[in-house]
Amino acid sequence: MFTVIAYAMLLMTLISVILAAMGRYWLYWIAALSIYIFSFLAGFSIGQLTVGLTFVFITLAAAHSFNLIHNSLHYMVFLLLGVIIGALLIVLVRSWLFWPFWIFMN
Numbered sequence: 075m076f077t078v079i080a081y082a083m084l085l086m087t088l089i090s091v092i093l094a095a096m097g098r099y100w101l102y103w104i105a106a107l108s109i110y111i112f113s114f115l116a117g118f119s120i121g122q123l124t125v126g127l128t129f130v131f132i133t134l135a136a137a138h139s140f141n142l143i144h145n146s147l148h149y150m151v152f153l154l155l156g157v158i159i160g161a162l163l164i165v166l167v168r169s170w171l172f173w174p175f176w177i178f179m180n
Contacts, residue, residue: 080115083108102135125171126160
């Protein structure tokens, strides 16, 4: 059951990112949430790597929400910023990134 949910979240992430890149920028928020849920359900192997993508999508969603992206250079800057934030959090915080879900599991 959890495998089906995990792959559904991954599919939702891919669809949301494609549609967001086509101009529906609010879908980056959906992509961030769905990749976060996928990362948790994928466990602490691949999930540790994919949770960093959450911060890429959050950064892009916030930048579009505040109308900070006007050209492809701005897009690349916020994309790189999201990758750096995600990588730093994976290295420094590790499994604590899944802390909100641990509350529900206990």
